[in-house]
Amino acid sequence: MIKYILLALLLININLNASDIRLERYANTKTWLQDADSNADSAYNLGYTYDVKIKDKKQAIYWYKKAYSIDKKVEALNNLGAVYNDLKNYKEAIKWYKLGINVEDGYSAMGLALLYEENLKDYPTAIKYYKKAYSLGHIGAAYNLAMLYHTTLKEYPNAIIWYKKAHSLGHKSSAYNLAILYKKKLKDIPNAVKWYKKAIDLGDSKALDGLSLLLKDNNLTLATAYVIAGIGNGFTKKETLKYLRNDWKVDEETIKKAYKLQLKLDIPKHYKGGI
Structure with a gap:
């Protein structure tokens, strides 16, 4: 009897999604619906459509979880963390981000670091997860960590270390921000000039103005x-x-x-x- 009830509930959910006229505005959704209960990519794509385009977070959560349940699709973990973060359900967001980190997903570590920095104002924990994201290859983590040290914590030696790491990975704004730090906070003009020039080398037009004013x-x-x-x-x-x-x-x-x-x-x- 329980099996029949569960099957009925599943069919109801499929029918509700199949009749969701909001999906008709987007290409491929009809195809995805046909096999979304067994194909992780289709389920994920439906989740993304509901999340980013339709802005229906409840349906996004359903399909992201479905994608993860089918073959442990890693991208769904970060996206689930982000959706719950948007809903201010930080407990659930942390849970899904950590599941992503457990499978070495740098985006999940980055999302969790941002949550701790921007929403919970827990800077030590944010630093921990920025460093984790960096170790997993997320380029933006080094830059965000440098910004946290620079603008919020005023720990300039640490900011310099992480701006340089971000620059070594090709992050365009790192050299410019480092020049600003040297100029305004440390009054170190030779290093400010040096980093303005590095920013110019990366094509940062703001650095031309900054260097010209300095000279x-x-x-x-x-x-x-x-x-x-x-x-x-x-x-x-x-x-x-x-x-x-x-x-x-x-x-x-x-x-x-x-x-x-x-x-x-x-x-x-x-x-x-x-x-």
Whole structure:
């Protein structure tokens, strides 16, 4: 008798999802529904559709759990943690994130670190899981940990260590943030210049502005060269020259010298449109 009741409940659930007209707006959902009770990918895709597109967290949870029950689909663990986190059910979120960590999922470790930092304000535990995410290959974990040390905990030596780790993995914003730390917090101008240049090498246009402002008082021509090199990265030639002439009070001769100088700078991109 119990078997028949369970079967009836399962059929009711399938029929409810099959008749969910919200799914009709999205490609492939009809195909996924046909085998979602035995195919983990189909179940996961339905969960993702409900989660991200339809915003029905209850149905998202059902299908993510279904995907995990079929073949222990790892992606479902992180997503379940994220859904419960969105619902502010932190106990369940922690449970599913930890299941993901147990199978070496870096995204789950990252999600759990963010939960402890942003929602629970438990910074020691956040640090623990950022480090775990980093050990599992999540690039963003090193950067987030550096930011936590930098902006929240004011532990600058640790921030430097983790910004450098993030930079070594190619995280674009790490070099720029490290330059800011050296400039504003530690008043270490040589290292600020060094890291602005590294940020420029990664194509960070903000670093051109930061470096130019840092150099302005001691070497106006070089500072102006960096400003000119940034033409096209948010500001036109006309806007840039107006800024240099009106705000910085740079004379025409210095602007011409700076234009030629920036063509020789060891940077990824130069402005070649003339002055």
